[in-house]
Amino acid sequence: MKMKQPEDNMELEVMRAFVSQKSDQEIGMPDVEQELSRLKARRKDSASASEQHTGISLRKIAAILVATLLLTGLSYAAMRTSFFTQAWDEDKAQVTDVTTTDADPSESIVYTPEIKMVGDSVVLFKDFRLDSIMMQIDQHYQVTTRFTDESVRGIHMLLKWNPKQPLDEVLNLLNGFERLKVYREKDELIIENP
Amino acid sequence: MIALFRHKRQMTDEEFDTLFRQSYPKLYRLAFSMLNDQEDSRDVVSGVFADLLDKPHLPAPINEGYLMAMVHNRALNLLKHRRVENEARADMLHAVQSATSPCLADDDRLVEVLTFIETQLTPQTRRVLTLCFDEKKTYQQAASELGVSVQAINKHISQALRKLRERFNPLYKRNR
Numbered sequence: 548m549k550m551k552q553p554e555d556n557m558e559l560e561v562m563r564a565f566v567s568q569k570s571d572q573e574i575g576m577p578d579v580e581q582e583l584s585r586l587k588a589r590r591k592d593s594a595s596a597s598e599q600h601t602g603i604s605l606r607k608i609a610a611i612l613v614a615t616l617l618l619t620g621l622s623y624a625a626m627r628t629s630f631f632t633q634a635w636d637e638d639k640a641q642v643t644d645v646t647t648t649d650a651d652p653s654e655s656i657v658y659t660p661e662i663k664m665v666g667d668s669v670v671l672f673k674d675f676r677l678d679s680i681m682m683q684i685d686q687h688y689q690v691t692t693r694f695t696d697e698s699v700r701g702i703h704m705l706l707k708w709n710p711k712q713p714l715d716e717v718l719n720l721l722n723g724f725e726r727l728k729v730y731r732e733k734d735e736l737i738i739e740n741p
Numbered sequence: 742m743i744a745l746f747r748h749k750r751q752m753t754d755e756e757f758d759t760l761f762r763q764s765y766p767k768l769y770r771l772a773f774s775m776l777n778d779q780e781d782s783r784d785v786v787s788g789v790f791a792d793l794l795d796k797p798h799l800p801a802p803i804n805e806g807y808l809m810a811m812v813h814n815r816a817l818n819l820l821k822h823r824r825v826e827n828e829a830r831a832d833m834l835h836a837v838q839s840a841t842s843p844c845l846a847d848d849d850r851l852v853e854v855l856t857f858i859e860t861q862l863t864p865q866t867r868r869v870l871t872l873c874f875d876e877k878k879t880y881q882q883a884a885s886e887l888g889v890s891v892q893a894i895n896k897h898i899s900q901a902l903r904k905l906r907e908r909f910n911p912l913y914k915r916n917r
Contacts, residue, residue, distance in 0.1 A: 557910065559775065561905065574770065574782075576770075577769065586794075590791065
């Protein structure tokens, strides 16, 4: 039986052989230094365009957060009788206040959540509810958050979030909080009270 | 042959520039031999280097052979795209598509191939090869220019490739 002929580069080699005998001028060989400069300039342009795009996305996120805040944040915070509050100190999380169950309404803390941009790319959530923060994170990373313990939904946090960070890094950040255990299952983020 | 960076090591600007300067002419010639168009060839080669800048952590050492394979594949993709736009180049595409191996011949071998074409093939076959492989004309166009049938063009090319394979591809001869 005749074996199948092996495939080779013969046609391509013939084409290359014809081109190899031509001068640079005949084939329009570009100036290598100019091409290198052109490539680097193009790359620089695309990098600055990408930064601009990120800026627009962050402004959108900020606008959505402010709207969310107006609808739910302030009124809910004022009505709360038990709460947690946690503070974010530069790179590590620390719990500063814990549960108060029978609090006198007159002693309730009224939160004034706000959002700020830190530098070009970092979003600072100040006194934001965890579920409001997670809404933004869900939308940005295309995931869905599920709370196994409803009590952690309303934790108010001070959190720095860089949307350029990979999701896993954001989860590590959240897991720095003592009262949270966050993990991922496919497209779902699960938040527990450990 | 240069191998400028290793597994998971990011290439420095200096290394990238060296790789670019040393490899560009050869890569451009390869692209031009397949595309026969200066702008397309520039775009293909620049695209390969842009990929290197965008994905600096590549799984293998980057050498000239790797870049040649990247240019080869990009040029093939462009030809496939062009096929939709221009059916007349389908014959050329068919010829190029059979070149699937990423191992590309070095310059010495190309000189040998050229010498073989010039010394061992008939003048008419040489003319057919020049029209179809150098000037990138379709079989139909070559047939019209030489005043012969498309079948005759096909026969010249088949015979020429068979002789070239017998001379340059030892596996071909063994398997026949």
